[in-house]
Amino acid sequence: MILYHGSNVTVDHPKSIKQNRYLDFGFGFYTTTNYDQAVNFASKLTERRKTGEATLNIYSIDETVAFQECSLLRFDSPNEAWLDFVAANRQGSYQGQQYDMIYGAVANDDVYRTITLYMTGVLNKEQTLTALKIRKLFNQMVFATKKSLQYLHFEGKELV
Secondary structure, eight states, X not given: OEEEEEESSOOSSOOOOOOSSXXXXXXXXXXXXXXXXXXXXXXXXXXXXXXXXXXXXXXXXXXHHHHHHSOEEEOSSSOHHHHHHHHXXXXXXXXXXXXXXXXXXXXXXXXXXXXXXXXXXXXXXXXXXXXXXXXXXXXXXXXXXXXXXXXXXXXXXXXX
């Protein structure tokens, strides 16, 4: 499997760095299989930070081996379990099992607005899931532990 990480720098040795904000799947190294999504993120990040160059970092992973040797939480669709997990992580209140890798839909800016309406009580769970079904959701794979990162192999980069 090929994975991408958009950044303003080359990341040839990925690390899980504790963030100063709460993200969809908690702390970890975020990647995607969607080339365009990663390019878009690299551009936005470079613009926001006003430093570096928009860089698409490219990785490979042998998912057969990695998924067998690491604990994996996988969401095949933005369902109720996914919504609960993302909401808890975004609020910094997730207390459940820790996983090496987490795979599922990304709550990008557009999707996050809908999730915020849910977290603030404007939408209930059913309304939120219905609203998410009409959105085009991209995926993300998060490497949440040092163990999982050993299966991620840097293949190169593209300046975008």
